[in-house]
Amino acid sequence: MSETTKKYTNGEITVIWKPDACAHSRLCWTQLNEVFKPKERPWVQMDGAATDRIIEQVNKCPSGALSFVYNEEQEAGESRVDAESIVEVTPNGPLLIYGNLTVRHPDGREEKKFKTTALCRCGGSANKPYCDGTHRKNGFEG
Numbered sequence: 690m691s692e693t694t695k696k697y698t699n700g701e702i703t704v705i706w707k708p709d710a711c712a713h714s715r716l717c718w719t720q721l722n723e724v725f726k727p728k729e730r731p732w733v734q735m736d737g738a739a740t741d742r743i744i745e746q747v748n749k750c751p752s753g754a755l756s757f758v759y760n761e762e763q764e765a766g767e768s769r770v771d772a773e774s775i776v777e778v779t780p781n782g783p784l785l786i787y788g789n790l791t792v793r794h795p796d797g798r799e800e801k802k803f804k805t806t807a808l809c810r811c812g813g814s815a816n817k818p819y820c821d822g823t824h825r826k827n828g829f830e831g
């Protein structure tokens with residue numbers, strides 16, 4: 690799987706989009722269409738809303754395809770820590786982890802997550818360890 694990553698900034702934060710991880714929940718563009726415009730290029734237009742509103746929407750992305758970093762912290766090489774992590778087991782769906790975490794892959798690669806991360810619990814995701822929405826198709830119960 691490719692590791693395509695797109696970045697969009699307003700000078701304060703940078704929204705990071707990983708298209709391969711996108712589960713196409715449509716939450717972003719149905720709830721904040723001033724910023725997320727899938728029919729336009731670039732499809733993320735950072736001048737469409739205030740930073741706090743963009744962060745709020747990015748934090749609702751269930752697949753983890755959308756994330757953000759504060760530009761100051763990115764430049765300093767730091768991650769933002771606001772609270773302890775919370776793990777939520779969703780009915781018939783993924784584990785949702787709220788908070789900052791580091792995902793270490795078998796090849797040693799590490800990914801930093803700063804918001805809600807959905808981890809596959811059904812075993813069917815093509816983007817493990819993350820949920821890609823396959824649990825809705827394979828009838829996962831648990």
Ligand code: FES
Nearest residue numbers: 809810811820824
């Ligand atoms: S839990 Fe969503 S794809 Fe497995």
